[in-house]
Amino acid sequence: MSKARLLLATERRAIVGLAGLYATRMLGLFMVLPVLALNADHLAGATPLLVGLALGIYGLTQAVLQIPFGMLSDRVGRKPIIAAGLGLFLIGSVVAAQADTIAMMIAGRSLQGSGAVAAAIMALLADQTREQVRTAAMATIGLSIGVAFAVAMVLGPLISSHFGLAGVFYFTAMLAVLGLVVLWKLVPPAPRRRGHRDVGIDRGQLKSIIGRTDLWRMDASIFSLHLVLMAIFTAVPFRLVEAGIAEPRHGLVYLGVMGLSFVAMVPLVIVAEKRRKMKLMCLGAIGTITLSLLGLGVAGSGLVALVGWLFAFFTAFNLLEATLPSMISKLAPAGAKGTAMGVYSTSQFLGAFLGGVLGGFLSQQFGLSAVFLGVALLAAGWFVLMLGMTAPKHLSSEVVVLSDEHQGDALETLMARFADVAGVEDVMVVPEERTAYLKVDRSRLDTEALSRLTGVRD
Known part of the structure; x- marks a missing residue:
C-alpha cells in the first residue's frame, strides 16, 4: 500500500x-x-x-x-x-x-x-x-x-x-x-x-446536476426506497402482532431478518461492483422489493410467509442502500460529487417524510394491506422508470493537489495535460484551490504518468 x-x-x-x-x-x-x-x-x-x-x-x-x-x-x-x-x-x-x-x-x-x-x-x-x-x-x-x-x-x-x-x-x-x-x-x-467539491455543495453546480437525467434517476431511486421503507413501518409492526409475535419479541424477528439479509446482500454487491452488473442488480432489487410488497399485502397472518417476505425486502433494500451511492459517485462529473450527493440526500429525506404520510393515509382509509399494495404500485412505476437507465461506467473519483510547478500554467493547459493521461475520463482543475478533480478508469489508469504530472511519489 x-x-x-x-x-x-x-x-x-x-x-x-x-x-x-x-x-x-x-x-x-x-x-x-x-x-x-x-x-x-x-x-x-x-x-x-x-x-x-x-x-x-x-x-x-x-x-x-x-x-x-x-x-x-x-x-x-x-x-x-x-x-x-x-x-x-x-x-x-x-x-x-x-x-x-x-x-x-x-x-x-x-x-x-x-x-x-x-x-x-x-x-x-x-x-x-x-x-x-x-x-x-x-x-x-x-x-x-x-x-x-x-x-x-x-x-x-x-x-x-x-x-x-x-x-x-x-x-x-x-x-x-x-x-x-x-x-x-x-x-x-x-x-x-x-x-x-467532492464532499460539499457548490451552489453554482446545482442547476446542472439537477438537470442530468442519469443523476435524477438515482435521486428518484433513493426517494422511492425511503418512501417505501417509512410507509411499511406504519403496518409491519401490526402484521407481526397478527402473526402471534408479542412486541417484546419483535426485536428478535428483526435481528434474524436483518442479519440474514446482510449476509445475502454481500455476494450481490460483489457481483454489482466486481463484475460490473450495476444496472442488473439495481433492477433486480427494485423488482424484488415490488414482489415482496405484494407478498406482504396478501400474506395474511402466516408467520413464515411474513418473515420470508421481510427477508426478501430487506435484502433488496440493503443492496440498494449500498450500491446507489456508488452509482452516484460513478455518474457525477469530476468535481461535482459533493453537490450530487447533497441533492441525493435531500431526496432521501423527502422520501422518508412522504412515505410516513402516505403509509398513515393508506392505513387509515383502507387498512394494513392497502399500505403494502399501494407502495407496491409505486415501486412498479419506479422499476419502469429505471428500465431506461444507462449502466454507469465503472469510474472512480480522484482528487490530486497541484504541485508548485503548475502554478503558472494556464487552466486549459492543465486540463489538457491531465486529460492526456491514459484512464482519465473527466477532469476539473480549480487553480485557486490548487486541486484537480478527476474521474478515472482504474483498470486503464497510467498511475506513473499521473504521479509524474502531480509530483506525487509513493
Whole structure:
C-alpha cells in the first residue's frame, strides 16, 4: 500500500469519532420506526395518518435544513454547527418522550430532524482527512449508518417493551449527549476549513446536476426506497402482532431478518461492483422489493410467509442502500460529487417524510394491506422508470493537489495535460484551490504518468 494511503493518527481519531457520532444520531432516529405505530394509542388525537406524519416528519425538517446547515458550517465552523444540531436533536427527543398528544409527538420528531448535521459532519471529515484516504473514510460513515439501522430495529422494540415509548426517546436523548462528548473529546480540533467539491455543495453546480437525467434517476431511486421503507413501518409492526409475535419479541424477528439479509446482500454487491452488473442488480432489487410488497399485502397472518417476505425486502433494500451511492459517485462529473450527493440526500429525506404520510393515509382509509399494495404500485412505476437507465461506467473519483510547478500554467493547459493521461475520463482543475478533480478508469489508469504530472511519489 502507498504510504500516502496509510491513516495518520489524527485521521483515525476523526474517522472513528465522526462515524460513531453519525451512527448514534441515526440510531436515535431509526429506533422509533418499529415501535411508534404500535405505541401511539395513548397519545391524544392520534390517528393512523397523524402517526405516519410523526414517523416521517423528521425527513422534512432534515431535507429543508441540511444544506443550509452545511453552508453555515463553512462560515462559523463545523463543530459549533454540529453541536447546535445535536442540541436540537436532544431537545426534540425530550419533547417526544414527554408527549401526551400526537401534536406534541410530531413537534418532537420535527425538532429531532431539524438537527440536520449530516452535511457538516461530512465536511468536517473532509477537513480532517487527506484526499488519498477520503474515499475510505466516507465508506466508513456509510457502513456505520447501515449498522445503526440494523441495531435500531432490534434495540427499539427491546427498550420499548421495558420502558415504554418514552424510554426510547429518553435513550435517544442520552445518545445525543454521548454525541456531544464524542464531538468535543474524541474528534481532533478542526483545522482550517477548506472547500471540498467532492464532499460539499457548490451552489453554482446545482442547476446542472439537477438537470442530468442519469443523476435524477438515482435521486428518484433513493426517494422511492425511503418512501417505501417509512410507509411499511406504519403496518409491519401490526402484521407481526397478527402473526402471534408479542412486541417484546419483535426485536428478535428483526435481528434474524436483518442479519440474514446482510449476509445475502454481500455476494450481490460483489457481483454489482466486481463484475460490473450495476444496472442488473439495481433492477433486480427494485423488482424484488415490488414482489415482496405484494407478498406482504396478501400474506395474511402466516408467520413464515411474513418473515420470508421481510427477508426478501430487506435484502433488496440493503443492496440498494449500498450500491446507489456508488452509482452516484460513478455518474457525477469530476468535481461535482459533493453537490450530487447533497441533492441525493435531500431526496432521501423527502422520501422518508412522504412515505410516513402516505403509509398513515393508506392505513387509515383502507387498512394494513392497502399500505403494502399501494407502495407496491409505486415501486412498479419506479422499476419502469429505471428500465431506461444507462449502466454507469465503472469510474472512480480522484482528487490530486497541484504541485508548485503548475502554478503558472494556464487552466486549459492543465486540463489538457491531465486529460492526456491514459484512464482519465473527466477532469476539473480549480487553480485557486490548487486541486484537480478527476474521474478515472482504474483498470486503464497510467498511475506513473499521473504521479509524474502531480509530483506525487509513493
